[in-house]
Amino acid sequence: MTATAAPPATSPLAGHEAKIDALRETGHWLWQRGFSLGTSSNYSVVVSRDPLELLITASGKDKGRLTRADFVIVDRDGKATSPGQPKSSAETLLHTVVAELPGVGAVLHTHSVWATVLSDLFFKQGAVEIAGYEMLKGLDGITTHEHTSQIEIFENTQDIPQLAEQVRERLTNSIRPLKHGYLIRKHGMYTWGKDLDEARRHVEIIEFLLECTARRLMLTGGLHPAS
Amino acid sequence: MTATAAPPATSPLAGHEAKIDALRETGHWLWQRGFSLGTSSNYSVVVSRDPLELLITASGKDKGRLTRADFVIVDRDGKATSPGQPKSSAETLLHTVVAELPGVGAVLHTHSVWATVLSDLFFKQGAVEIAGYEMLKGLDGITTHEHTSQIEIFENTQDIPQLAEQVRERLTNSIRPLKHGYLIRKHGMYTWGKDLDEARRHVEIIEFLLECTARRLMLTGGLHPAS
Amino acid sequence: MTATAAPPATSPLAGHEAKIDALRETGHWLWQRGFSLGTSSNYSVVVSRDPLELLITASGKDKGRLTRADFVIVDRDGKATSPGQPKSSAETLLHTVVAELPGVGAVLHTHSVWATVLSDLFFKQGAVEIAGYEMLKGLDGITTHEHTSQIEIFENTQDIPQLAEQVRERLTNSIRPLKHGYLIRKHGMYTWGKDLDEARRHVEIIEFLLECTARRLMLTGGLHPAS
Amino acid sequence: MTATAAPPATSPLAGHEAKIDALRETGHWLWQRGFSLGTSSNYSVVVSRDPLELLITASGKDKGRLTRADFVIVDRDGKATSPGQPKSSAETLLHTVVAELPGVGAVLHTHSVWATVLSDLFFKQGAVEIAGYEMLKGLDGITTHEHTSQIEIFENTQDIPQLAEQVRERLTNSIRPLKHGYLIRKHGMYTWGKDLDEARRHVEIIEFLLECTARRLMLTGGLHPAS
Numbered sequence: 001m002t003a004t005a006a007p008p009a010t011s012p013l014a015g016h017e018a019k020i021d022a023l024r025e026t027g028h029w030l031w032q033r034g035f036s037l038g039t040s041s042n043y044s045v046v047v048s049r050d051p052l053e054l055l056i057t058a059s060g061k062d063k064g065r066l067t068r069a070d071f072v073i074v075d076r077d078g079k080a081t082s083p084g085q086p087k088s089s090a091e092t093l094l095h096t097v098v099a100e101l102p103g104v105g106a107v108l109h110t111h112s113v114w115a116t117v118l119s120d121l122f123f124k125q126g127a128v129e130i131a132g133y134e135m136l137k138g139l140d141g142i143t144t145h146e147h148t149s150q151i152e153i154f155e156n157t158q159d160i161p162q163l164a165e166q167v168r169e170r171l172t173n174s175i176r177p178l179k180h181g182y183l184i185r186k187h188g189m190y191t192w193g194k195d196l197d198e199a200r201r202h203v204e205i206i207e208f209l210l211e212c213t214a215r216r217l218m219l220t221g222g223l224h225p226a227s
Numbered sequence: 228m229t230a231t232a233a234p235p236a237t238s239p240l241a242g243h244e245a246k247i248d249a250l251r252e253t254g255h256w257l258w259q260r261g262f263s264l265g266t267s268s269n270y271s272v273v274v275s276r277d278p279l280e281l282l283i284t285a286s287g288k289d290k291g292r293l294t295r296a297d298f299v300i301v302d303r304d305g306k307a308t309s310p311g312q313p314k315s316s317a318e319t320l321l322h323t324v325v326a327e328l329p330g331v332g333a334v335l336h337t338h339s340v341w342a343t344v345l346s347d348l349f350f351k352q353g354a355v356e357i358a359g360y361e362m363l364k365g366l367d368g369i370t371t372h373e374h375t376s377q378i379e380i381f382e383n384t385q386d387i388p389q390l391a392e393q394v395r396e397r398l399t400n401s402i403r404p405l406k407h408g409y410l411i412r413k414h415g416m417y418t419w420g421k422d423l424d425e426a427r428r429h430v431e432i433i434e435f436l437l438e439c440t441a442r443r444l445m446l447t448g449g450l451h452p453a454s
Numbered sequence: 455m456t457a458t459a460a461p462p463a464t465s466p467l468a469g470h471e472a473k474i475d476a477l478r479e480t481g482h483w484l485w486q487r488g489f490s491l492g493t494s495s496n497y498s499v500v501v502s503r504d505p506l507e508l509l510i511t512a513s514g515k516d517k518g519r520l521t522r523a524d525f526v527i528v529d530r531d532g533k534a535t536s537p538g539q540p541k542s543s544a545e546t547l548l549h550t551v552v553a554e555l556p557g558v559g560a561v562l563h564t565h566s567v568w569a570t571v572l573s574d575l576f577f578k579q580g581a582v583e584i585a586g587y588e589m590l591k592g593l594d595g596i597t598t599h600e601h602t603s604q605i606e607i608f609e610n611t612q613d614i615p616q617l618a619e620q621v622r623e624r625l626t627n628s629i630r631p632l633k634h635g636y637l638i639r640k641h642g643m644y645t646w647g648k649d650l651d652e653a654r655r656h657v658e659i660i661e662f663l664l665e666c667t668a669r670r671l672m673l674t675g676g677l678h679p680a681s
Numbered sequence: 682m683t684a685t686a687a688p689p690a691t692s693p694l695a696g697h698e699a700k701i702d703a704l705r706e707t708g709h710w711l712w713q714r715g716f717s718l719g720t721s722s723n724y725s726v727v728v729s730r731d732p733l734e735l736l737i738t739a740s741g742k743d744k745g746r747l748t749r750a751d752f753v754i755v756d757r758d759g760k761a762t763s764p765g766q767p768k769s770s771a772e773t774l775l776h777t778v779v780a781e782l783p784g785v786g787a788v789l790h791t792h793s794v795w796a797t798v799l800s801d802l803f804f805k806q807g808a809v810e811i812a813g814y815e816m817l818k819g820l821d822g823i824t825t826h827e828h829t830s831q832i833e834i835f836e837n838t839q840d841i842p843q844l845a846e847q848v849r850e851r852l853t854n855s856i857r858p859l860k861h862g863y864l865i866r867k868h869g870m871y872t873w874g875k876d877l878d879e880a881r882r883h884v885e886i887i888e889f890l891l892e893c894t895a896r897r898l899m900l901t902g903g904l905h906p907a908s
Contacts, residue, residue: 037431038365062424111362113435117443134610134641135565138492144612145640156361158371186372187361197516204491208567214446216571219668219676222446264885265819289878338816340889344897383815385825413826414815441900449900588837588868589792592719598839599867651743658718662794670798673895673903 012073012082016055019045022196023057024066026108029200031064035110035207039063040188042088044095045106045196052076054099054107058086076100093164098192101171106199111188114210119153119183121223127152128183130209138205139180140198151206153183181206239300239309243282246272249423250284251293253335256427258291262337262434266290267415269315271322272333272423279303281326281334285313303327320391325419328398333426338415341437346380346410348450354379355410357436365432366407367425378433380410408433466527466536470509473499476650477511478520480562483654485518489564489661493517494642496542498549499560499650506530508553508561512540530554547618552646555625560653565642568664573607573637575677581606582637584663592659593634594652605660607637635660693754693763697736700726703877704738705747707789710881712745716791716888720744721869723769725776726787726877733757735780735788739767757781774845779873782852787880792869795891800834800864802904808833809864811890819886820861821879832887834864862887 013020023043030036030043041063044056054074057063061070072085076099078092095107122128127150130136134145142149152170157163163184170178180202181191191206193199217223240247250270257263268290271283281301284290288297299312303326305319322334349355354377357363361372369376379397384390390411397405407429408418418433420426444450461467467474477497484490495517498510508528511517515524526539530553532546549561576582581604584590588599596603606624611617617638624632634656635645645660647653671677694701704724711717722744725737735755738744742751753766757780759773776788803809808831811817815826823830833851838844844865851859861883862872872887874880898904 037435038428040362040365113438113442116360116439117446121443121446132640133570135494138494145610156372186359201492208491211567212570215567217446219571219575219671221676222448264889265882267816267819340892340896343814343893344900348900383826413813444900449902586867587797589721592721599837655719662718665794666797669794673798673802673898675903
């Protein structure tokens, strides 16, 4: 990645250079993997907990070539904390709703082929069920392969506040709250972690498990339209 | 990419070094992705609007290793603007016909596996229909996933002037003109944008959507010869 | 890979820098290939034969970004040879049981998509049978393609000592002992060699042969649930 | 690739450094593409025509990490031209039989997954037939997509002299001689060209066309065992 100048000392981004560079490197890696093509995807890290503030990618930027200027600091309502910053994505509220959870330090939104395809094929079941894989132990809090994860699927919409409310309800559900990540139909995946490293690990693990699911289906006859 | 000397000041390429290097980098990236293998593919950018002049890759060059000398300036008839330049591709007219449209700054012609295979399997339907994907919003002018794109398919031919006329008719159609890109049967894809960045984004987005289409078909039983 | 300081002279890792760097480079390569995502996988090399001592990756490290500190020296019971070292993986005994064999210098544990999927689909047969491929000659001791390898599959468990015993029994079997590598169901692969280069070659060869097996099945109709 | 010292002036390799480095770079690229894993594959270029002498990779070397010492000069019988050189591959005669053809400057032997799988599935038909693809024009002498290439398949054997004779017969056939390349069943591919660049282009083109063939089959129901 090309070296770029630090933001001016008066910018709200000043002092966040290390986090910005970590997100830029994350973007380059996710673009190379094919999980963040074009200007799709958004990434954020928590920079203040009380009040909640997120450092998040600006809207419409190529994720393989992020510069230090392609970021915004937003509050828990997804609004820029000071004027003169670039616009953040329309999906910013899907980041803040997760970042409000205690213990969340980073949120990654990606668009892989398998997440996009499986989110549609399993939509009626409500989730992609992943059971019995050793790799599940790469997800925070899972200590045995004898575990079943439901990667839930939400209907896609352009009404982001409404979707954010649906996600909040599932995140804060007292019986079986959403963990690790979820899919949006024909759209992509959200994952998170206590810090950026854990969120990156969760992307790798869930994408691996979705690919195993898809390739296993191809070898055993696939999902048929009627099913 | 290895550094190469600038063209001599008397070359028609002089002064276009930045655009040349951007196309060279584009070629290297498309070759790495497997979309421009061998000496296939051609890329162009508009360098003059009135009269129309394009900077375009010379014929028969390895797209992963373009040098600064592997380019030509051509006019709207696809002819070199001055003698002594390398030959441009036989498909140059397929670039100029698109570049004549107002607002087009760059044209990319690629050959991926999925574009090649789907252009044949969907030939009878006349287009690959892509509907309901969030990633469609990466195409210029599309603001919701509730959209259907028809990636039209033209029959392959070695008679490029005739194909260029067919494409012109569809590009300038007053009711439903071609947008973003099209396929040529068992051959490849043409895409464009207001500048090279947008054309690159359109390659990434359409290739992603073609791959989703193909992998979804593999999971649901595929297209059968009779269909 | 970023340069990192050598371990202090008092560390049990002192003097093993070349082996450590070779394992770090191996981890980066396996991560890039998608065989060691997240913090999965473990790699080891024999550093002493009598008594047996292994240099092995520490538990829970990202295999694409191993540092010189992310290693431990363990004895044949999988215990650290001196205090103050990081924890080694729970699967350390699966390394030592192989390293005890005469002529073994390195053991690699990986998690590819195909190993994970085929280890489940062929579990009832007990092995993935690979026959007649020229590439089999890349496995130590095989000199003709007219050969059949059984890549055996063990049931996955969190009881590593018990699994290590099962593996030992097969490794030391007097009639048809395990050679080159084996799979663990829905988990991954273990391979080994006389040195790290040979173990790496065995990963490449077995993964290639598993991919050939899987793609051949996809082209010929696949495995059906009832089969 | 790490820099390496030139061979001593007395070595038969002295003076061939540029060709050696081009083959090393070719090996690294083919290894990265997954076409030359482990120590499989061999590459050669003609260094003398009368008498015929080839510069060829030595036996058993990792193709992703070739050093300047990993090469041999052989004569038309596949014998080293002077003592003290490393051993060349058992398949050297498959290089010399092609290099004897007028106009051949380089021969590449690779092992991709698709070449390996399709060479078995199409063995009974005797060839993989590839027709109507624009990309065929990337093969020397083909000027229209309205062309059918037969990528012929030979049975695998460890008797290389016998196989070399079969290949010679097809290469020198007066009616329809072998062109561009051929497959060996469950083994891999041989391709060639007037120089290394053309041979590399032929690898890319034929591999692309084999992948199109395979993926088209997967989308249309595949080859069934009875077919």
